[in-house]
Each structure stands twice: as C-alpha cells, then as structure tokens.
Amino acid sequence: MQLSFDPDVESFRDEFSAFLDANLPSEAETQERPRSVSHMPAWARRWQRLLFDNGWLLPGQPPEFGGRNASILQQFVHLEELCRRRIYHSFNPQGVNIIAASLISFGSDEQKHQWAVPVLKGEKTASLGMSEPSAGSDLASLRTRAVLDGDHFVVNGQKVWTSGAHDADFLLTFVRTDPDAPKHKGISVLLIPTDLPGVVCRPFASICGIDDKDFNEVFFTDVRVPAENLVGPLNGGWGVANGSLGHERTMMWLGFADRIANMIGDFEPKTPLEKDQYASMIMDYQALRLMGSEGLAKAARGETDVASVSVVKLFGSEAELRASEYALAASGSDGLVHPSSTGPYAHLNLDHYFASWFERHARSFSGTIAGGTSEIQRNIIAAQVLSLPRSK
Numbered sequence: 001m002q003l004s005f006d007p008d009v010e011s012f013r014d015e016f017s018a019f020l021d022a023n024l025p026s027e028a029e030t031q032e033r034p035r036s037v038s039h040m041p042a043w044a045r046r047w048q049r050l051l052f053d054n055g056w057l058l059p060g061q062p063p064e065f066g067g068r069n070a071s072i073l074q075q076f077v078h079l080e081e082l083c084r085r086r087i088y089h090s091f092n093p094q095g096v097n098i099i100a101a102s103l104i105s106f107g108s109d110e111q112k113h114q115w116a117v118p119v120l121k122g123e124k125t126a127s128l129g130m131s132e133p134s135a136g137s138d139l140a141s142l143r144t145r146a147v148l149d150g151d152h153f154v155v156n157g158q159k160v161w162t163s164g165a166h167d168a169d170f171l172l173t174f175v176r177t178d179p180d181a182p183k184h185k186g187i188s189v190l191l192i193p194t195d196l197p198g199v200v201c202r203p204f205a206s207i208c209g210i211d212d213k214d215f216n217e218v219f220f221t222d223v224r225v226p227a228e229n230l231v232g233p234l235n236g237g238w239g240v241a242n243g244s245l246g247h248e249r250t251m252m253w254l255g256f257a258d259r260i261a262n263m264i265g266d267f268e269p270k271t272p273l274e275k276d277q278y279a280s281m282i283m284d285y286q287a288l289r290l291m292g293s294e295g296l297a298k299a300a301r302g303e304t305d306v307a308s309v310s311v312v313k314l315f316g317s318e319a320e321l322r323a324s325e326y327a328l329a330a331s332g333s334d335g336l337v338h339p340s341s342t343g344p345y346a347h348l349n350l351d352h353y354f355a356s357w358f359e360r361h362a363r364s365f366s367g368t369i370a371g372g373t374s375e376i377q378r379n380i381i382a383a384q385v386l387s388l389p390r391s392k
C-alpha cells in the first residue's frame with residue numbers, strides 16, 4: 001500500500017518544505033546538544049519562535065497558538081518533513097506537544113495566554129509532573145497532596161522521572177485534592193513554578209552516562225500555589241490526564257518509524273544472522289507504516305479507535321527496541337564508541353540525541369514507557385480488542 005494525499009495536502013507539504021529550505025538553522029547550531037528536554041539553547045528558542053510566528057509550530061492549532069488550523073493529514077506531512085530533515089520543531093517537546101496543547105484544551109483564557117503562549121514562543125519551558133515513586137504507571141495511585149488554604153493550594157509530596165524539571169520554568173503537576181473520593185475522581189492539576197519556595201528538583205544520571213541528567217526527583221514541601229493555577233475543574237484531573245496523554249500519543253508511531261528507518265540506513269549486516277535480522281527490521285518498518293497509515297486514514301474520516309492506537313504504539317515501541325538491539329549486537333565493542341570524524345562510525349549521520357549504538361539502544365527503552373507503558377497497552381488490547389476477561 002502506498003499512502004497518497006489530496007492536492008491540498010501536498011500543496012501544504014510543498015509550502016512547509018519551501019519554508020524549511022529558506023530557514024533551517026545551521027548545522028553548527030543543530031549539533032549543540034541540550035542538557036535536557038526542558039533546556040533550550042538560544043538558537044533553539046529563535047528557531048521555535050520563527051516557526052510560531054509563521055504558523056508552523058503546531059499547524060493544527062489556530063494562528064494565535066502557532067498554527068494554521070491544519071487538517072490531520074496536513075499535520076502528518078508537517079511531521080514527515082521534520083523527520084525527513086531530522087530537525088525538531090521544539091527542544092521542549094513535552095512543553096509544546098503536551099502541556100501547552102493541554103492548556104489550550106482545558107485551561108482558562110488567562111492560562112492560555114499567561115502559560116501556554118510563552119511556552120509556544122520559546123520564552124518559557126515546562127515539564128510534566130505525573131509519575132511518583134509509589135504510583136509507577138498507575139496515575140490513579142498518586143499521593144502528592146494539595147490542600148486548599150484560602151486562595152492557595154498547599155502542596156506536599158514527591159514526583160520522579162520528571163524529565164527536564166531542573167531546567168523548566170514550571171510543571172504541569174497532578175495532585176490529589178480529595179483523598180476520600182474514588183482514586184480516579186480525587187485528582188486535580190496545578191501549574192507550579194519551579195522557583196516557588198519548597199520546590200526542589202534533583203536531577204539524576206541515566207544509563208546513558210553520568211553527564212546525561214534529564215530525569216529528576218521533584219520534592220514539594222508546603223509549596224503555596226495560587227488557586228488560580230488550577231487547570232480544569234477541581235477533582236477533574238483524570239480527564240485532563242487523558243487529554244494530556246492523548247496529545248502525546250497523536251501520531252507517535254511516526255517517530256518510531258522514523259528512528260527505525262534511520263537504523264536501517266545505518267546498519268550494515270555482514271553475517272547470515274545479521275542479514276536475517278536486517279530483513280526483520282525492514283518488515284517491522286513496513287508493517288508499522290501500514291498500520292499507522294490505516295489509523296491516520298480513520299482519524300481523517302473522524303473515526304475514533306483507541307484500541308488500534310494502542311496496537312500501533314505497542315508494536316512501534318517494541319520494534320524500535322528490537323532494531324536497536326540487533327544493531328548494537330552487530331557493532332560489537334565499536335557500538336560503545338561515540339561517532340567522530342575519525343572513528344569507526346564516522347560515516348553515520350546520527351541524530352545528536354543518539355551518539356552511539358549503545359545510547360540509541362538504551363534510549364529505545366523509553367518508547368515502551370512514554371505515552372503509556374507496553375503493559376498498559378497490552379491491557380487495553382486484551383480488554384478492547386480481544387475481549388478477554390479481567391484477572392481477579
């Protein structure tokens with residue numbers, strides 16, 4: 001199957017492609033590696049603002065939010081062109097794609113312009129405060145508490161795995177505001193500036209190295225947050241959470257497909273086993289494109305199919321994990337070497353986030369977690385696709 005688009009979609013692609021041809025940042029700038037997903041070098045802020053001003057940041061949004069009211073198919077070719085050129089529209093992806101988009105959907109007019117627009121313009125950065133040490137992937141088990149005291153909420157608790165928190169200006173934070181309500185119904189969402197007294201962000205190293213400190217523990221001790229920073233209704237955070245993750249999952253499969261395609265281009269099989277694995281990578285890539293394209297066509301027709309999104313997300317994340325494992329095994333000890341002008345992998349046009357085959361493989365595990373873990377996706381598929389009974 002070959003995916004084709006109507007003339008208006010291809011015209012949209014051509015217009016964006018011409019914009020990129022005329023405005024792409026220099027290679028020297030794009031090689032600068034951010035400290036975290038909430039750290040934006042000066043050039044990245046300028047680049048994002050340029051996209052915002054021209055309606056190319058979030059094309060599905062109206063012009064006041066950096067878009068041009070684009071259709072879902074137009075949004076898809078926009079992402080395709082960014083992937084093809086290996087350039088990001090934002091170096092604060094959570095801030096733009098999840099947090100600002102969620103504020104546009106659920107926030108007040110004042111919150112949209114005070115919090116979302118500065119993020120979209122690259123003036124502020126934001127991180128997502130969901131996971132907790134005792135909750136894991138079960139958001140409904142969160143225990144960070146917010147108690148209304150006059151015109152402020154007083155927040156106490158802890159978050160973990162909070163990407164980029166130490167570089168973010170604020171956190172979109174999920175808190176428990178009614179401990180007596182059913183787990184899903186006692187959650188609220190607060191905008192918490194990271195410079196408020198009582199907020200402590202502690203970055204920690206990942207498997208990719210001691211210098212890779214994107215994850216954070218975040219501690220809240222008697223943090224007083226203005227009540228006006230409540231996003232959505234009090235105790236209505238579960239709906240905001242589903243909307244936030246929905247923004248994150250939109251066309252997520254394209255990212256998996258793009259990274260697998262890059263690995264296919266960089267992988268050089270030599271032994272019969274490696275050639276067999278290489279063929280598996282190609283088949284996984286083609287299968288992902290087909291399933292993703294089918295879901296895209298359904299979405300363009302206005303059809304909602306949450307279960308099929310879970311199937312594609314699960315398959316894409318697991319396929320990327322397998323592909324990176326094959327490539328790392330084939331590269332041997334050279335796979336641990338950072339590419340350089342003289343190293344064994346100097347010929348690879350590696351994305352600046354993936355400095356070696358080992359790092360690419362280590363980071364691929366995150367795809368099985370972000371946007372809903374593989375275990376959660378399997379539960380959704382079991383219940384909604386296979387109609388299996390729930391375990392007791």
